[in-house]
Amino acid sequence: MNNFSKILIDWYSEHKRELPWRESTDPYIIWISEIILQQTRVVQGYDYFMRFINRFPDVKTLAEAEEDEVMKYWQGLGYYSRARNLHTAARSMNGAFPKTYPEVLALKGVGEYTAAAICSFAYDMPYAVVDGNVYRVLSRYLGIETPIDSTEGKKLFSVLAGEMMDKSRPAVYNQAIMDFGALQCTPQTPVCLFCPLADSCIALSKGLVMKLPVKQHKTKTTNRYLNYVYAHTNTYTFINKRTGDDIWKNLFELPLIETVESVTEEEFLALPDFTKLFASGETPVVHSVCRDVKHVLSHRVLYANFYEVNLPEDTLSFSSFQKVRTEELGQYAVPRLIHAFLEKYV
DNA sequence: AAGACGGGGTG
């Protein structure tokens, strides 16, 4: 075993985090935890994992569930394609989790990182994980300035990760390097003063720690303007399921009119897309509930306005939307933005 | 090769 992996594993034995999915070698448990943890911090995903496993303890249970319920268990976590893919993958398994790397990799929503994680943690196969932590630890330790989001960089780090791995203990090694990245070799203020790898870290000796890893990516954000209509009777509320390739696919929301620019209340009330929601003869009685609610996504900034429309019990308006009992709204998976509105005003 | 996809934490 090389010195790098020995130091890492020694460090891990003293500093490892106790996490429920580490108590198991059930590939299903590992799989769920890994999907939840994609682009998601442990503290953020922890409760979701516990709830999810409690409701869907095995492949069969998940495969037999309705997608809408799976989405509900994912509500608020973000990157909802993970939940859809999870469900699709469960149904593709025929009751048994696949046992080879190529089969695991072929699962919907499972890429190279997750396949390596599952196969090493569950089966102790020698596949090196390459996640954000590994990019950071290796780029610093080896002093590599190749951008990690370039094709060349991805290939290079994949090779290096395999070379640095202790192939006699892939499961422990993979956990060790990721915990090391998460707790010691952190993005902002790494603990270089007390680092067990300080003697041989290239970035530290060259003063490159804060410059690594290099990313060439620059994401530009754009604005979107959402006008929601909380249309309801005394007992029912109108909702809509988002379909199509856009944010929040397969989640529910209130009737929405999106505009290219921000619109005032007067402008909104005159919008044909709004007025046409009302059956002829029914006069819109609308009041603005809240405006310019800012909701930030990673590459979008959403500005939302909410309008309330009170309708008679036998209304013919909003006929293109789903009419659900207001007290049953809670069983529908909704985006954070909608959930916050519902909590506050409904 | 570049974007899209959520939401939250950190400095």
Next chain:
DNA sequence: CACCCAGTCTT
């Protein structure tokens, strides 16, 4: 505000 998080899929 900028960057990052146990990444993957689509164009």
